[in-house]
Amino acid sequence: MSRQQSINSSQTPTPTTAQSPLSRSLKATGEEVWKRTEKINAELFTLTYGAIVSQLCTDYGRDFVKINEQLYQMGYSIGVRLIEDFLARTALPRCQGMQETSEALSKCAFKVFLNITPRVTNWSSGKDAFSLIIDDNPLSDFVELPMDAMEQLWYSNVLCGVLKGALEMVQLDCDVFFVSDILRGDQQTELRVKLNKILKDEIPIGED
């Protein structure tokens, strides 16, 4: 990951000068970390998430706006913790720009945690927003939504929260939301990440 100036980089492979070295080394890192990760049956994960959503449906009397919000908040709480495990395993430094962030999310983070690699696409002209196209979402495997839920529920909204929380921890203030979901009858599942601003690192009182 690092250029000659970075010193403590022993954990990650140094990119060669071939085409798109960054993207290739992120992919390699993701795959390598996934290989030595402890794993569980994805179906168990799917049904556990399903049980949580279904409990929320009962609790909020099918008020899907509130359910979306609750799933998002749960995701945020997971994201702010999960990011540390991710960084510890990959030893990645902060990303330089959203291009790199998108690759790190798709090829590393999604790979390491869910064993999928969403496609990065739909870049905004200012290069500050992109979409992740999630095929084969393990959260919603075999899930079918009833009619009322299809219109309002973002079933996998926990993912938006996870990304929001994790990105915020590395000083990226982003909006993260679903644009479409095959569970709603859409063509594809598209998750949008839009950078609002890069947060400044805190400095001690009196230093500014």
Next chain:
Amino acid sequence: MNGYTTGENGTIPGMTEQHQFQLFEESLRKVNKLVFQMLINEIVPLSMNVQRKLEKSSDDEFNSEMSKLDVNENSNTTNLLKEIVPSDQLIHELAETKDEDKYNKVIDRVRNIGFQVGNKLSELLIFTNNPNLQFKEMDLLLIMKFVCRDVWKQLYGKQIDNLKTNHRGTFYLFDYDYPPIREFCIEENALKKELKLVEPFLEFPVGIIKGVLASLGYPPEQVICLATFVDRPNNDIPDTSFAKGISFHVQITTQNNP
């Protein structure tokens, strides 16, 4: 179930059934164990958070009206974060609440989620043709062994450490190192508080056990399941892991074979 009997049918020569099953298990889709663990640990603070919100919205109609104005899902998502309370604070708040009714509502919610997971997991395990499982003449003891071995293994990557029974419908399942809480710890010399904080997390496996039993013909109203802390064998209190083991006391109140 699923017409499965232990036999030579379909066994690849030179390969034991156990090995075949193992290969099948390995071929299944996987996700990172940590995300699963975080998801199940998040159930307790989530349930507390839901309780807070339900109480708040019934207290304050105005607030709920306001949140309805916020339906536009593309609106700045930071709006959603204003009322986020960190999970550890929700857990502490739950442990400290004096409101028994509130506490019970929260742990009921945790247990319900566990129940649904147990119920579905049981189906999943049976339909994957595990050669260890023969449900044709399954009695309660075999079902409990199924919980101890297959269910626990699938969920936590380990088996229950010890199973005791009086052979009259009472069982004790001991897990001396229940994985989701292994790292849970606050500070030195606060064991009592620590146990109080962990208690709600035990309702999830309690729900699991009840859910599995329900799927195999023992409805929840006939099953009592209680989790308590027990000392580990040899009373070794490790400095680097959770101080107590867990005992699940399961009792079937009506003998009613499926």
Next chain:
Amino acid sequence: MTIYSFWIFDKHCNCIYDREWTLLANPKSGTTNSKQNDDISKLLYGIIFSLRSVTGKLSSTETGRTNEISSISTGRFRIHTYCTATGLWFVLLTDFKPFNYSKVLQHIYSDIFVKYITNNYLSPYDFAQSEGEKRGQGTRKITNRHFKNNLELFLEPMISS
């Protein structure tokens, strides 16, 4: 190799853990989270903070990475640092003997900190609970005994070998 002290700073510029060994060859000696170390921790933070901003500026014309510091030498000891993308700094003060302490610090982060602090739902992930505890004004410390015990076990062999 000999280590003298160990420090963790969080993204709010607060020292959230400090451990100092006072007697050579005695891994049980010294202090943990000592009030008396407050000033030293602020000085230590200041040294690393200043050097990081300087090295950051020196490399800003490059398109590549930030110019991260991994160790600083003074007349009497070496300061080893490991900084995470989330703004945590793990710092060790040691003697001069050559040894790859960044591995040591990385291990503390990934196998002790992440395990017993961030993956421990009873512990906060962020130690500043209000604005008044940010920007170096916080006083909360890691008091978690699993963290402490595992850290001691891991560092013990390095105290005086």
